[in-house]
Amino acid sequence: MSGGVRDLRGRTVVVTGASAGIGAAAARLFAERGASVAVVGRSREKTAAIAAQVGGTMHLADFGSLDSVRTLAADLLAAHGRIDVLANNAGAIFEDHRTSVDGHEMNIQVNHLAPFLLTNLLLDRLAESPDARVINTGSLQYRKAHLDLNDLNGTGVGYHKLRAYGASKIATILFTRELAHRMRGTGVTTSAFHPGSVATEVARENAMQGKLMSSWVGKVLLLSPEQGAEPLLHLATVDPQSVNGAYFHRLTREEPKNEQARDPHLAGRLWERSAELTDLPVLPRTR
Template identity: 40%
Template sequence: MKDKICVITGANSGIGKVTARELAKQGAHVVMLCRNEEKAERAKEGILRVCGHSRVDIVLADLASTQQIRSVAENINQDYHKIDLLVNNAGLMTDNTRSTTDDGFEMTFGVNHLAPFLLTQLLLDKVLASERGNIINVSSEAHRFASFDLKDLQYENRKYNGLKAYCSSKLCNILFTRELSQRLPAHVVTNSLHPGAVASNFGGGVSSFFGVVMKLARPFMVSEEKGAETSIYLATSEEGFTATGRYFKDKKVTNPNKEASSSYNAKRLWEISEELLNTEFLPRKMVTQ
């Protein structure tokens, strides 16, 4: 990983922190994209203590704000000549009360899907500048429990359920990866993954029934180290640079469910995301490259 520049979102905690630490230990220049400066500094100190070099940076943005995403992307684009690896890892789950991002998007869809969609778009030129670019999207087996509805991705017309919204957003991660892989030039790959049921901070603030289940299940969950293994595998293995558009679990290609394997769903989600963000991302003309 020496001389590789890796941008990792949600790198101050859980799976993202371990991914950042382990890649830094292998010599990577790690850029931690976090929303909380204090937490980010603490995590950075821990990484610096073990990685053997000082190429660990923090950039700050709340992914619930497209304005902050645009501003952090501008800073990254100014400061780094290329990005070899982008790990869209940050994610959240909410309670059963529907909340929205700064831009008025349903929070889970906004942070878990629209934010990585926009960030990837804004950083893409730097990923294309890498000899072998790699974009990893951290999804979940939870996608199998989604009540996926392309006409109501933001739970405007249904009773809001935080867990259901989360499952749907993780299905979006797989569809996004699928469509992105079709539009990228050959030297850039993208894959999604399930990290396992990980005893991280995830769901810690959720007070609904599911939050209680998460707390009770903690002793049976795998460590954050184990949870980061598939992300690290995709970032460092030969397969991580040859496979594209695939979904991994336990470091192996796995079939996601039918809805996540649908080319129609992937294309429509892309179009809807472009419309919502008022942007055009990897237009069809690049598909032929």
């Protein structure tokens, strides 16, 4: 891919979940092309190591706390006079039903509410760039999932990790679609992608999956983090209008294969509900 990717010197890229896996690989790829990289992670030791490796800045955050996300946004705004790319890559699957300190089910908070809040808090700075992009890491698990806006915490049904995770990834696609709609007429565009089956720490809560991903068998069967980061680099460098609001399966644009993920009315309602849950202004949706 390197031959077709333009120089990123002078551009600032924020990558969340960058202390390992796809995020760390993406941080390296962006740095190799000259970008200044804000490396966001939860582990101080791992995040500092990647930041040092790519010559970037380290920022710590725990997406299980919305206050931590607010602090992260303030730190990013203070440290970076411009932000050109926000890669919402942090994510996790939780083995058991857990509630965050904010009272939300952890899959929906870490995978949707936290990046929703962070994006909104950085939007004004992003809009100052003539070509700003918000790129969201999705998952194939959205295809068979169902999102219930009246029960985002999943209390009405028995907990199943893939059902909860998949619902949060429907939210990722809907958020991408609605952000593109709401940012029309600005320099901010957005897209989402499924990276493929990658050996990462996203399944760190599951001992068996974690062992598989770190084993030689997993490394043979699964894509490397570097391969998983390729779509992120691609979406950060192609013509932005050609991918605005779109969802990609790896490098291929795909109409979402879930009726909910294609529903513009649901996207608008999810935005309003997410704003309520993150204490952001609930702005009306324009046509």
